Amino acid sequence: MEETFYCILCKKPMSPALGRIADCSFCGKRERADYVCPSGHYICEDCRIASSDRIIKKVCEATQETDPIKIAILLMKHPAIQMFGPEHHYLVSSVLLAALRNLGNFEIDNSAFEKAITRGKRIPLGSCGLWGACGAAVGVGIAVSVATKSSWTSDKERSLSMQATCEALSEIAKIGGSRCCKASTFAAIEAASKFFEREFGINFTSLTSPHPCYFKAYNDECLRDKCPYFK
């Protein structure tokens, strides 16, 4: 008997596409599909085997979305993004850069994602508890740095990058522990949203509510009522 596969985006059973042409729900590639779900979700073969940095780069390069939370949730449903892991550090910077590019506020080309991923990969797993700096918060600083083309010799841009990290870190610290990379990602993006609105007048108007957290059902270490995204 043919095994039933369930859509990783909506959990509905997928069925053979019978030669139908479909758009990949991650990267948008249009091709002959093998399995599609009733909601029309299809994942291309390249996205199905992609590593975490590759899927983040592909999605952020291709997306037209202006809501960073929506892009982050899509990416975090991909099996390359584990429940906990350092890939969340560069996921945060990449989704912010993708949304900023799509809003047309900064000159952001595809090399921006490469920069964000390369920088974010240097932040190790567990930096929150070991360094006192969650990588998701540093990811916000990286996004500001890449968007403003900041470096250690910059003046205002350097300060803004650090200020953005600081504000995101403060919000993540309020959640408490043990760590949850999903909650930290949401908190970092929400803090970034306030920061960009105040400093640059950019409004991520369609910021999706991450409540209730989609991932709580799959997280054995969920903080439950202690987490602001649980309900």
Added chain:
Amino acid sequence: MSKSWRLLDYSSKDPKMDWAVNEAIFRSRRVGLTPDTLRLWQGPNTVVLSAHSSYEGDIKHEACRKYDVGIVRATSTTGDIFYYDMGSLNFTFAVDTSYFKHLIKNYQPVLSEYEVINESIAKGLHRFGVNSKADAYGVYIDDRRISEAMPLWFYDFLLFQGTLHINTNLNLYEEVIRTRHFEKKVALTSLSRELGKDVPMDEAKKALLQGIKERLNVNFVEHSLTDDEQNLAQKLYRIKYGLNKWNVDAKEPFLIGMGKTAVEVFVAYPPTSMCRKLMDIVKSVTLDLEGKVEVMIWMRGRGIQQHGPRPEMSNALRDAEKRHVIPAVIINGELKFQGFIPSRENLRKAILDAL
């Protein structure tokens, strides 16, 4: 009502076979072929390394050669290097620990299981009039350690394998294990050292069995090794305990259940066309190997429970998942093919070589 355990009184003259037998007993228990088991045994002069001990750094090899001391590595989750000889009484508990929980007050996972077993050993020693006591880390007479163990866990199943120093030659013990280990260890003792005379091994065995019966509320039925256990012990000796790859380099083959060769196939979810083709090839080249080979298809992102409540997964598969190596074929815990579809001939050969 007390629980019935199997009692094995089986000793091999070869330390490597003795430790292969321990693993065979454990595997048999955890797949449900045999009941909870206690093995009491003796063996010639041997240094036992834990899975994490250093073959080069922790042993005095010249002394081992001089005194004809064998060296073997135990499969263990934790534990420290130790020595035993014919004056030691070795024990192997292969048990489902879910039974232990009602025997323990203030239950703490892992530590309580060790503690209750050590208490049963200490209770046996009381019969010799010594002040024996136990905690999760060992059995002591006053503050001197008399027993050592290397536990191994598989979900709720525990293999608690160790030694009780009855008449152990502790001078030789200190000759063959590097001094820095003694700096970490509390002082060692033996029952004969405490009593000032040798203790007949039969008396020690009887006392130990009585202590275990009383503390763990079990009774014993004497048995011998099953044919399956003997066959598996031979295989484990051949591919693991008899080899330097394990004893020296600590690299072990990954086997499923009662020693089946494991073929793990790591694919995308849903499988891509390349993944589907690979799955078909693996299926076709293993059709006639049923009973000898276990094929497990692991789909990325589906979690460890995709193969039931107590699945076995190799470290190589975990590594492939972490590095996003898709598709991949892992045979007996070694990554053999990655990112492409091997020919039927090459795949078949790799599997047959691993049998």
